[in-house]
Amino acid sequence: MATENGPRHVVVMGVSGSGKSTVAGMLRERTGWEFAEADDCHPQANIDKMAAGTPLTDEDRLPWLKALAAWMAERGRGGRSSIITCSALKRSYRDLLREAGDVTFAHLDGTEDVLSGRMSGRSGHFMPSSLLRSQLDTLEALGRDERGLVLDVRRSPEDITEEILRHLDLAPGESTAD
Ligand SMILES: Nc1ncnc2c1ncn2[C@@H]1O[C@H](COP(=O)(O)OP(=O)(O)OP(=O)(O)O)[C@@H](O)[C@H]1O
Numbered sequence: 001m002a003t004e005n006g007p008r009h010v011v012v013m014g015v016s017g018s019g020k021s022t023v024a025g026m027l028r029e030r031t032g033w034e035f036a037e038a039d040d041c042h043p044q045a046n047i048d049k050m051a052a053g054t055p056l057t058d059e060d061r062l063p064w065l066k067a068l069a070a071w072m073a074e075r076g077r078g079g080r081s082s083i084i085t086c087s088a089l090k091r092s093y094r095d096l097l098r099e100a101g102d103v104t105f106a107h108l109d110g111t112e113d114v115l116s117g118r119m120s121g122r123s124g125h126f127m128p129s130s131l132l133r134s135q136l137d138t139l140e141a142l143g144r145d146e147r148g149l150v151l152d153v154r155r156s157p158e159d160i161t162e163e164i165l166r167h168l169d170l171a172p173g174e175s176t177a178d
């Protein structure tokens with residue numbers, strides 16, 4: 001639950017194929033908040049590495065996470081709320097992102113079965129389904145002290161979006177562009 005009246009930031013998180021882009025797109029439509037897709041912010045070396053089937057290391061992710069935190073913080077300084085997609089698999093990664101200000105994590109949670117089906121059902125994405133296991137092994141669940149919520153990916157994207165909006169205390173249908 002948000003505790004401030006200033007700008008807020010939502011990180012739609014989860015492993016590959018969990019629906020981050022889909023849900024974040026709906027949230028953006030509903031809120032009018034600024035949006036960044038973390039996959040677009042990876043350096044090419046990271047994309048190439050994942051496309052070749054090699055998981056990223058902490059070192060690979062660190063500059064990328066810092067850049068995402070800086071992007072949110074910059075919006076916040078301008079009084080603007082924002083939404084990003086980001087795997088945010090480890091608590092230490094989320095600690096970095098939290099430095100941006102009032103950050104809520106919406107974790108899209110699903111089993112390997114469901115997620116691998118979704119990954120193989122899409123085309124033209126650099127991420128191979130073979131990396132899903134390492135993503136799930138790396139994932140650290142949200143701690144009770146971390147601001148956020150967990151959503152089952154078997155629900156519809158619309159339903160998930162509504163729940164995130166309710167969690168943020170944003171009435172359904174309300175446009176809150178700020
Ligand atoms: N709640 C949902 N129910 C059913 N299908 C979904 C749901 N959310 C997303 N999908 C579908 O699952 C696939 C993966 O979704 P999406 O690309 O949004 O995931 P992602 O987490 O952004 O993936 P990545 O991090 O690998 O880019 C897409 O084909 C999308 O249409």
Ligand SMILES: O=C(O)[C@H](O)[C@@H](O)[C@H](O)[C@H](O)CO
Nearest residue numbers: 015016017039056087088127
């Ligand atoms: O931290 C990571 O390993 C990456 O961000 C991955 O999660 C992918 O970029 C993303 O999921 C696209 O499939």
